Amino acid sequence: MSAITSLSNATVKAVRALHMRKERDETGLFVAEGLKNVIEGIDTGHAPQILLHGKDAADHPMMRKAVAATLGARGQVAEVTQDILAKVSRRDNPQAVVGVFRQAFAELADLDPKAATVWVALHRVRDPGNLGTIIRTADAAGCGAVILVGECCDPYSVEAVRATMGSIFAVSLVKATEAEFTAWRTSWPGSVVGTLLSATSDHRSADYRAPALVLMGNEQQGLTPDLAALCDVNVKIPMRGRADSLNLSVATGIMIYAAGG
Numbered sequence: 001m002s003a004i005t006s007l008s009n010a011t012v013k014a015v016r017a018l019h020m021r022k023e024r025d026e027t028g029l030f031v032a033e034g035l036k037n038v039i040e041g042i043d044t045g046h047a048p049q050i051l052l053h054g055k056d057a058a059d060h061p062m063m064r065k066a067v068a069a070t071l072g073a074r075g076q077v078a079e080v081t082q083d084i085l086a087k088v089s090r091r092d093n094p095q096a097v098v099g100v101f102r103q104a105f106a107e108l109a110d111l112d113p114k115a116a117t118v119w120v121a122l123h124r125v126r127d128p129g130n131l132g133t134i135i136r137t138a139d140a141a142g143c144g145a146v147i148l149v150g151e152c153c154d155p156y157s158v159e160a161v162r163a164t165m166g167s168i169f170a171v172s173l174v175k176a177t178e179a180e181f182t183a184w185r186t187s188w189p190g191s192v193v194g195t196l197l198s199a200t201s202d203h204r205s206a207d208y209r210a211p212a213l214v215l216m217g218n219e220q221q222g223l224t225p226d227l228a229a230l231c232d233v234n235v236k237i238p239m240r241g242r243a244d245s246l247n248l249s250v251a252t253g254i255m256i257y258a259a260g261g
């Protein structure tokens, strides 16, 4: 264990660089903030590669576990200043513990449809807060995976990870191109239910034959005609007021539970 006080320390620079997607993509690493989230990672089999903590956090009973897991995986543990924690988190009021973990993406081909009754696919999701909230909801509802179709925002961005509240470690994540998803969907054994504002079917009357796969569209454009055509049925969640659509993460939550989550 060591103490770091300089912002120009190589480890501090490396952790700060993980705010950039390019750096996350190249290293395959990401940042999870807060002792609770770090412990969640450890409890689900992910040891931190780097563990930075403030002076006060050193005495927390769970820190011993976090430190042991990090050192056991040959990772680095360092006590850092409040200033460093703020810079690493880009927050004035940073969490007292920051962990750097390895990203984990599954492959479409490795998914076992029998493993869960509800699965989620998101087309070109753009907002990290929406994506993190959907991952958290998918975890709560026991979904098999969250499948990211096409160019999506990064589930391992600091903003998305924050919004998952620790569920980033618990949910299988898959990246697929539109072509890969289209080919893979043909062998899906259950219902594929798309969501369209122009649909005439009420989401409550759809056949969610397990394993049900719900397909959600982009925040601006909605579901593209090509992907809507892949679905067994497209449904709409009724809206009675003046809102012309629901927020993507809210709509996904409603669909996940309607599908049996």
Ligand code: SAM
Residues within 6 Å of the ligand: 195, 196, 197, 215, 216, 217, 218, 219, 220, 221, 222, 223, 235, 236, 237, 238, 239, 245, 246, 247, 248, 251, 252
């Ligand atoms: N302007 C977009 C459109 O025309 O579809 C709005 C997209 S909406 C903000 C983002 C996604 O949330 C949609 O593609 C759909 O998957 C889901 N969504 C939002 N409101 C919905 C509703 N009432 N019924 C079904 N899906 C909905």
